[in-house]
Amino acid sequence: MQNQLIEPSLVDEIISKVSLAIGTEKVNLQEALGKTLAEDIHADRDFPPFNRVAMDGIGIHDSMLNPNGNTFLVEGVQAAGAPQLTLKENTNCIEVMTGSMLPEGANVVIPYEWTEKQGDKITVSDFKHAEFMTNIHQQGVDQKKGDVILSKGQQITSAEIGVLATVGYDQVEVIAAPKIAVIATGDELVAVNEVPKDYQIRMSNCYSLQATLKDNGCQSDIYHLVDEYDLLKTKIENLSNEYDILVFSGGVSKGKFDYLPKVFDELGIVKQFHGVKQRPGKPFWFGITKDEKAVFALPGNPVSTFLCSNRYLLPWLTHQLKNNQDNLPTKAYLDVDYSFKKPLTYFLQVKTYFDETGRLMAQPVTGGGSGDLSNLTSANAFLELPADQDNFEKGQQLPIWFYKK
């Protein structure tokens, strides 16, 4: 039976209909980086929590801001981390440190740089337009107690880590990482630390897949299944119970030992498509289990696995985890003329750079085709050349998919 090949855009549409069953979990603050918040975070006090001194200097009362300068008797020193002092006389001053509470009774801070000290007296000859609340970070101007300062669904980067610490979250509720199984198939595969026979190769796709997922905050476990029908069936049934997402590499071409589509069918994993009008990665298979779990069966050629995981699996997963990274451009300009004459979408390996006007340019890095994994290390993205066009001109803007960010 010939499979109906579908367009890449339809692949996105079909996959996007599958929702990952998302759980949440509590993690320690120091483990939260890269995760997505599963709760709103509220300010537990005003920020700043008090009128905070913003410069090292002296705290005085604004009635003393004489245009001709003034001299103050030092009453004391207000340190950061010390209880609030009180300025007893408006004509006096208290030395104040950055980050300390503004002493009760003071309402202006004059930096040391404008002062001169003699004994226990400090003179300011020029107040330089200082006024009520100058050099004071006033209580509550940034946030009021109870304000939502981080929202559910927000990604936790280093800035959010700082905020979480500030408001007292040493643990935080985040979107739980899905359980992902990465499954290599094929009798030709041997372990990385083995010396392959002439006709064998080492397992590599499962490791690059695992790394792609890890780079995006998702752990995964690796399995290797040999091409034996009954064994495949039992193992895959178990894996589909145990994991949230199954990602296969190999076993979906038209070969005699490409049992996967049949096994999936018998296990009630319903095929959504088998075959995409693209190069590389044409034999890509995708299905849904009875429990609505996604099964990605990617073609086994290294570059095909790599393209399919970066072009389809990752954007879907990222979207599911609300783990949006939208700071990279989604389009780039081809920097030479390029032809691809087959009626397939071609994912061209490119090296990107920015020209002097800041436009993202894409330079083709052509290598040995879908088996040539090492060529991928010289490029950093795939440029998507649509099927309905044969000749692409220098300067044409096209969708781009980064795999090195």
Add this chain to the structure above:
Amino acid sequence: MQNQLIEPSLVDEIISKVSLAIGTEKVNLQEALGKTLAEDIHADRDFPPFNRVAMDGIGIHDSMLNPNGNTFLVEGVQAAGAPQLTLKENTNCIEVMTGSMLPEGANVVIPYEWTEKQGDKITVSDFKHAEFMTNIHQQGVDQKKGDVILSKGQQITSAEIGVLATVGYDQVEVIAAPKIAVIATGDELVAVNEVPKDYQIRMSNCYSLQATLKDNGCQSDIYHLVDEYDLLKTKIENLSNEYDILVFSGGVSKGKFDYLPKVFDELGIVKQFHGVKQRPGKPFWFGITKDEKAVFALPGNPVSTFLCSNRYLLPWLTHQLKNNQDNLPTKAYLDVDYSFKKPLTYFLQVKTYFDETGRLMAQPVTGGGSGDLSNLTSANAFLELPADQDNFEKGQQLPIWFYKK
């Protein structure tokens, strides 16, 4: 004593003169992601290692490519992962699977899609321009045995992980992560899980610093030192022996309890500068220990710590580790007019986006100044507005420093 403030560009120049004493370490393949190769990686065999079948179909001899088609007796099936078969008669064929060895005697692969099977015979009515070596990925075209396929200094992303697995590296020599101590100072700081008194705040800078480093592949340990002169001296001496890099937050302003510069001096940590003509982060202190280790003492305001670590510490560290990430633009276009009238370089918090022509645009996100960490979560980068200009026009291209990538 008044310190001589220096320009941001001079900061880069001074810091760049410090070389991190880089060691190497062997790590497991699955731990190597994000690290930098400390050895050249050679192909241990040709790639492909044999003439590899690129399509499921039949292997035949090119003398049989008759324009009128031909019919072949099937001699056998060549599976992937099985020893090489031999085609006994040029008039016969062997069924071949993607990834398998090309049978001895065959030199063309015809995909199943062009064939028809009847009993033990397979007919091809149209060879569609197939010729010698069509659909065969020839031995050694991608790499020859002994070729350097990954070079020392190259960053290990998911693509490199795949290559390393392919050539048998289950362990790999990488640049060792430096030992970094992140040290919070200040008596006003309490632990994240404590409820601060009125005049106290929770430690947060050390956590955002740690996260910034972690996001860039570097682990660090956190310490909190109170403002007690002798204690500071003993502890810092120990830390400077134990760690490769010391990063302080707080204690470098002009306050009475800002002991760090004096302690550093007594410990023989030679000041390179104290004070940068910038906002935020003006009191930034940097020095070098007797063992040529870098000591970054960052101002304690949350946004100041954050700016200084992302603008100076991180680019230096990344360069030292040869861990180049050059896929993000280094300049952006201001998307509104903006004024900053002080003779300081101003690091403006911005939210970036790409316009329809693909230019990176920067939109100011103004908040509560250097204490307002939560404003950072709404922006994703700092736009560097140079000191020698007061008014910046919409459309001006300026250096940009991302902290969310």
